[in-house]
Amino acid sequence: MCVHRPNDEQALGALISDAAAAGRKLELRAGGSKAQIGWRAGIADIVDMSAFAGIVDYDPAELVLTVRPATPLAEVEALVAADRQMLGFEPFDHGPIFGAQSGHATIGGVIAAGVAGSARPFRGGARDHLLGFRAISGRGEAFVGGAEVVKNVTGYDLPKIIAGSWGRLAALTELTVKVLPVPRETSSFAVVGLDPGRAYRAMARVQGSTADVSGAAFIPMQAGAPSRTVFRLQGARPSIDARTETLRAALADFGATDEIDGDVWETMRTLAPLREQAVLWRVSLPPKSFAAFVERLDRPWLADWGGGLVWLGGGDAEPVRGAAELLDGKAMLIRGGGAPTFHPQPAMLARLEERVRRAFDPAGIFETGRFDAH
Amino acid sequence: MTLKMPEPKPDILARRAEIVAALRAIVPGEGVIDDLDGRRAYESDALTAYRQIPLVVVLPDTKEQVAAILVWCRDAGVRVVPRGSGTSLSGGALPLEDGVLLGLSKLNRILEIDYDDRVAIVQPGVTNLAITRAVEDRGFYYAPDPSSQIACSIGGNVAENSGGVHCLKYGLTTNNVLAVELVTIDGEIVRIGGRALDPGGLDLLGLIVGSEGLLGVVTEVTVRLLATPETAKALLMGFATVQGAGQAVAEIIAAGIIPAGMEMMDRPAIHCAEAFVRVGYPLDVDALLIVELDGPEAECTYLADEVAAIARRNGATTLRASRDEQERVAFWAGRKAAFPATGQLAPDYYCMDGTIPRRRLPEVLQRMDRMSDDFGLKVANVFHAGDGNLHPLILYDANIPGQLERAEAFGSAILRLCVEVGGVLTGEHGVGVEKRDLMPEMFSENDLAQQQRVKCAFDPDLLLNPGKVFPTLHRCAELGRVHVHRGQVPHPDLPRF
Numbered sequence: 001m002c003v004h005r006p007n008d009e010q011a012l013g014a015l016i017s018d019a020a021a022a023g024r025k026l027e028l029r030a031g032g033s034k035a036q037i038g039w040r041a042g043i044a045d046i047v048d049m050s051a052f053a054g055i056v057d058y059d060p061a062e063l064v065l066t067v068r069p070a071t072p073l074a075e076v077e078a079l080v081a082a083d084r085q086m087l088g089f090e091p092f093d094h095g096p097i098f099g100a101q102s103g104h105a106t107i108g109g110v111i112a113a114g115v116a117g118s119a120r121p122f123r124g125g126a127r128d129h130l131l132g133f134r135a136i137s138g139r140g141e142a143f144v145g146g147a148e149v150v151k152n153v154t155g156y157d158l159p160k161i162i163a164g165s166w167g168r169l170a171a172l173t174e175l176t177v178k179v180l181p182v183p184r185e186t187s188s189f190a191v192v193g194l195d196p197g198r199a200y201r202a203m204a205r206v207q208g209s210t211a212d213v214s215g216a217a218f219i220p221m222q223a224g225a226p227s228r229t230v231f232r233l234q235g236a237r238p239s240i241d242a243r244t245e246t247l248r249a250a251l252a253d254f255g256a257t258d259e260i261d262g263d264v265w266e267t268m269r270t271l272a273p274l275r276e277q278a279v280l281w282r283v284s285l286p287p288k289s290f291a292a293f294v295e296r297l298d299r300p301w302l303a304d305w306g307g308g309l310v311w312l313g314g315g316d317a318e319p320v321r322g323a324a325e326l327l328d329g330k331a332m333l334i335r336g337g338g339a340p341t342f343h344p345q346p347a348m349l350a351r352l353e354e355r356v357r358r359a360f361d362p363a364g365i366f367e368t369g370r371f372d373a374h
Numbered sequence: 375m376t377l378k379m380p381e382p383k384p385d386i387l388a389r390r391a392e393i394v395a396a397l398r399a400i401v402p403g404e405g406v407i408d409d410l411d412g413r414r415a416y417e418s419d420a421l422t423a424y425r426q427i428p429l430v431v432v433l434p435d436t437k438e439q440v441a442a443i444l445v446w447c448r449d450a451g452v453r454v455v456p457r458g459s460g461t462s463l464s465g466g467a468l469p470l471e472d473g474v475l476l477g478l479s480k481l482n483r484i485l486e487i488d489y490d491d492r493v494a495i496v497q498p499g500v501t502n503l504a505i506t507r508a509v510e511d512r513g514f515y516y517a518p519d520p521s522s523q524i525a526c527s528i529g530g531n532v533a534e535n536s537g538g539v540h541c542l543k544y545g546l547t548t549n550n551v552l553a554v555e556l557v558t559i560d561g562e563i564v565r566i567g568g569r570a571l572d573p574g575g576l577d578l579l580g581l582i583v584g585s586e587g588l589l590g591v592v593t594e595v596t597v598r599l600l601a602t603p604e605t606a607k608a609l610l611m612g613f614a615t616v617q618g619a620g621q622a623v624a625e626i627i628a629a630g631i632i633p634a635g636m637e638m639m640d641r642p643a644i645h646c647a648e649a650f651v652r653v654g655y656p657l658d659v660d661a662l663l664i665v666e667l668d669g670p671e672a673e674c675t676y677l678a679d680e681v682a683a684i685a686r687r688n689g690a691t692t693l694r695a696s697r698d699e700q701e702r703v704a705f706w707a708g709r710k711a712a713f714p715a716t717g718q719l720a721p722d723y724y725c726m727d728g729t730i731p732r733r734r735l736p737e738v739l740q741r742m743d744r745m746s747d748d749f750g751l752k753v754a755n756v757f758h759a760g761d762g763n764l765h766p767l768i769l770y771d772a773n774i775p776g777q778l779e780r781a782e783a784f785g786s787a788i789l790r791l792c793v794e795v796g797g798v799l800t801g802e803h804g805v806g807v808e809k810r811d812l813m814p815e816m817f818s819e820n821d822l823a824q825q826q827r828v829k830c831a832f833d834p835d836l837l838l839n840p841g842k843v844f845p846t847l848h849r850c851a852e853l854g855r856v857h858v859h860r861g862q863v864p865h866p867d868l869p870r871f
């Protein structure tokens with residue numbers, strides 16, 4: 001195995017077309033904050049993308065930022081924060097989840113992995129904020145998808161499929177994302193002591209109201225502390241004040257609604273309560289399935305996205321995936337275990353995905369075995 | 375018409391009777407339309423400059439019938455053009471002489487509404503507005519609101535990734551759809567996406583939305599429902615200059631306000647609309663801005679004051695805030711009637727749909743003014759100011775020889791200008807046949823080849839809606855062979871997007 005460090009698109013294109021011709025595999029790597037997801041099958045050369053870093057263009061008034069993928073996420077966030085803007089999908093650094101230092105995540109990495117935080121159901125995911133990109137395909141060819149404006153339907157929406165593709169389609173060399181204004185103020189609230197079933201009902205009630213939350217999560221009872229069903233309101237102060245009343249009214253049947261500090265959202269980003277778990281699952285579910293899912297598995301967990309996301313500590317692939325499957329969910333393996341990283345797809349869909357992958361990477365050079373069982 | 379469509383296959387034309395019979399075996403009764411008058415009703419969509427009577431029209435009742443039709447057509451080598459309500463403004467549903475027109479209008483049932491998870495599952499022929507109508511009494515709505523919402527189908531919205539005046543805050547179709555059921559040309563019925571967000575596989579759903587009927591036929595759509603905002607308030611603001619209005623828009627965004635809608639009209643559009651609906655638009659201004667805020671009353675009032683202050687700072691000469699729902703609707707009436715209103719000025723109008731970076735607006739309007747002189751045709755502009763999506767309406771008279779061609783040439787020149795200033799050919803209406811031949815303005819051969827390889831992954835025989843989107847449709851086998859020499863990135867000097 002060797003490590004390549006191409007300096008520009010030309011070199012990257014040559015590296016990729018040579019690998020395709022020679023039948024070699026390539027694994028794309030920038031900050032390495034998610035390197036522990038999947039495993040190293042040892043059949044691929046590493047392509048260190050760190051030369052593709054830096055801000056290309058940022059125009060706050062247009063709500064658009066163009067940047068090279070290996071730019072540290074922290075640098076991007078600091079840049080836009082200076083103009084009171086943010087990445088609306090609230091990407092986060094996986095470093096702390098793996099007990100490592102934070103600061104290694106890159107913007108390209110969080111887009112390629114489709115990482116989105118607590119605001120996902122309300123402001124969209126990485127897919128919804130990637131407007132355009134430039135990349136080298138598995139054929140070694142440079143191509144673009146999307147554009148640099150927020151509203152565009154010209155041609156296929158390739159940014160959607162690139163976001164969350166985990167480097168399996170093409171090597172990104174530049175990307176354009178939409179940015180949003182930072183909400184002026186944030187308030188957080190909790191109802192304590194609900195069981196998962198009641199918590200789901202409370203979260204559904206709130207999301208069906210005009211409280212317009214930008215976060216709805218659940219932290220189960222642990223070490224004697226009662227469970228907390230938490231909500232986030234953001235916006236201008238008079239708006240938050242009015243919506244606080246709406247929130248309280250929506251939650252009246254569920255208990256008192258207390259204002260809390262915002263640390264809870266940091267917990268959802270770092271998954272601190274699950275840090276000791278050797279095996280970590282990320283389970284996407286229809287929110288409705290949330291209580292039934294967690295009740296089936298006697299393991300520690302946290303829930304976000306109104307119940308639509310469960311982080312589960314431990315559990316074998318069979319019962320976890322079986323329970324998810326039964327409830328229309330999908331379980332992705334984030335840490336440990338030996339199962340395939342992604343939830344297996346139904347056969348017809350798997351064939352379609354395979355054909356789409358071949359459309360970008362005919363020789364399969366970006367398929368390194370990283371996400372297969374081992 | 376000047377447009378070149380794929381050459382009709384003579385053997386298919388010759389086998390018309392056999393094809394009709396085969397379709398009748400799949401869809402019994404009225405569902406197959408064979409007579410000339412019946413077929414003529416489908417000869418164009420809302421881009422009426424282009425017409426073609428289809429080989430035959432079929433209106434299936436079930437997804438199983440859709441699947442059987444597609445398999446049969448694949449085996450017989452017959453092309454298929456899917457159609458929803460036929461309101462496309464880019465000719466996406468333009469029939470082919472040798473193609474089956476597959477209408478989805480009979481698949482028009484709402485299958486499920488789940489108020490807890492706030493989703494609705496509907497068939498593709500359900501109209502956009504019908505979804506909101508079905509859930510509004512419970513305080514919910516479906517956010518994307520194309521002006522055609524009373525007529526256009528959700529299947530068509532998915533195919534075009536349609537937007538509306540509220541998409542600045544609430545997103546386009548793609549941001550509001552969770553899943554589709556897709557029938558492939560092989561007759562496979564596949565569920566793509568689901569109620570679980572970001573589940574880990576490739577985001578095929580994102581590819582299907584906006585694919586203009588070229589990848590498969592959508593037979594079911596799962597959409598997100600949102601709680602209807604408590605109140606909405608609109609501000610109507612007139613500016614002496616386009617620059618002033620543009621600066622106000624930039625400052626509203628910079629203040630961290632994302633309005634529910636932010637629309638601009640230029641002088642010709644204002645005059646047209648006012649003459650048509652008489653809602654009291656100021657006539658002595660160069661730009662009119664309508665900003666709508668929604669949410670709790672307290673929020674609307676608070677932010678409306680800020681927006682008003684920004685407008686005043688930038689030289690607004692008229693400034694009115696809606697005091698009640700009736701007045702809010704009146705403010706919008708002129709904007710919503712802008713299209714038909716232009717019909718008062720000229721027998722025909724041609725609606726364009728480019729997007730530009732907002733800061734380039736004054737310059738783009740100036741250059742469009744000059745082009746208007748050069749082409750000898752008037753143009754009125756309505757503009758989704760928040761996201762830079764420009765709708766120039768070119769006025770012409772198709773009965774005057776040469777005017778249609780001049781209108782088309784003017785339209786192409788405008789779209790080239792949009793791309794030149796860093797924008798795109800279409801913000802929400804789709805490429806269809808209309809902008810097909812302009813695609814190379816925005817994309818290199820490599821870019822287009824990559825997009826076409828995606829097409830080939832779904833439809834290797836190029837039977838679904840050929841002649842749309844791609845200026846040249848290469849045979850899939852050919853595309854596989856095209857290869858770049860080592861390290862030779864073609865056109866390394868081309869601008870980035």
Ligand SMILES: Cc1cc2nc3c(=O)[nH]c(=O)nc-3n(C[C@H](O)[C@H](O)[C@H](O)COP(=O)(O)OP(=O)(O)OC[C@H]3O[C@@H](n4cnc5c(N)ncnc54)[C@H](O)[C@@H]3O)c2cc1C
Nearest residue numbers: 458459460461462466520521527529530531533537587592
């Ligand atoms: C007056 C007017 C105002 C408009 N305003 C707006 C606006 O504000 N915003 C906006 O975005 N658009 C607008 N449009 C454009 C148009 O209404 C939209 O593009 C709409 O989504 C088209 O829907 P349809 O059902 O009429 O589709 P059609 O016109 O029938 O078809 C459009 C495309 O979708 C494909 N298609 C249709 N159904 C399916 C299916 N089930 N599966 C696969 N492919 C399918 C067709 O092949 C075609 O390529 C407007 C049009 C008019 C006439």
